[in-house]
Amino acid sequence: MGKFLLPLSEYNRIYQVTHGVLQGIPDATAERACLFFAAVGGYVLNQCYKIRAQVVGGAFCLCVGDGGGEVATFGKLEDGQLVSGHDAFHVWLQTDTHIIDFMAPIYREASADYPKSADLPRKMMQRRLDEEIPNLDALAHTGDFRYYPDPALTDKLLDGFLAKRFNEDLIKVAMAWYGKRRAKQMPTFAMQDEKGHVTRLSLAAKVATSSW
Template sequence: MTPPLSQQDYERLHGVMRAVLDGAGAHTTQACLFFSVVGGYLLEKYHKLNTTPLAGAALYGLGGDPPTVLTFGRFEDEVLVSDRAAFHAWIQVGDWAIDLMAPIFPENAAERGIRVPVPRRSFQRHVDTMASTLEDLEVADTFLLVPDAPLTNALVSASLRRPATADLANVCATWYRPYPQPMDEELILGSSDGAPRVMRLPTVSLEGSW
């Protein structure tokens, strides 16, 4: 099965959005909704893909001994739930889940005190490869996504109402170019204080895919 994006396009998309978020002083490790909403916009604009932003709980098996799982969401009485304080967001493209924030998982894991090595990789997985039980997540490179429709609607609507979302989305759209088109390594923007702001693409390459 061939994923919707090439590895080069995925890396460019992630790099542009990450650089723009970092340049804007955002909490990039908590910006999954931005990667979902703006990432979907860029996929539609430049790659002509039909996208749906989704939010809910997400679990990613990291392996290790004992097995470790990177969790977005929380458990209540052994039931996995999500809300505004505990959620993740990704993009649905047909039968594929695309998580453009996945290369930041090493930072997410470090914030949670996880010591299992987490490779910096892309994430495009067919939904048929998703784990069916929590026990399946004991194996590395497994995942489980549990979208919450009401939560998705509330979060996406709130994001689209923020002027900053549109502003940063326009910056991303100005900068991003699909591979193999030329794309600048940096973008210089003006700022309210008159000093130019230089945004640079990350220099760290991805180590393959999930």
């Protein structure tokens, strides 16, 4: 099994298109749109790469500094355990072999409450399932990670997301802009709403430069 399913350039392409669509929505906050990143990424992996990828919601933690003291978390601690809820969760993709998070390049913005968030590097999150640490106490080295899937929460999040026609339309825009897997990516794209208003989208400039 390879270390990555996607090379960095292809990972960044999916991330840039997804982020670029969000940048064209006035009220969208990209660093809070983990479900949209997962949804678009899942469509691309399933349809363009023929890689079975499932959207998963729950809690997540990532060690961002050696020693175990610096940990970025998405979720909430209850009785010493990291759990998720409607007010504290993250969403990612899971394949048969890997965990992939296309929102990872903007963890810096998503972790604004973390004291050293400004120092978080822009990296991709694409790791083999067998690299996951066994528990929170084992978080010791940069890149150590642990996910806590919540199937019930995932179903509710997806049901709410897909019930909105607007979200489906945005996914279609992202897929049209992405185009074919081996085609050259267009740097800009015109998005038109039902009233005929055109918004010019541009690929996100901030990209991952390495991997966690």
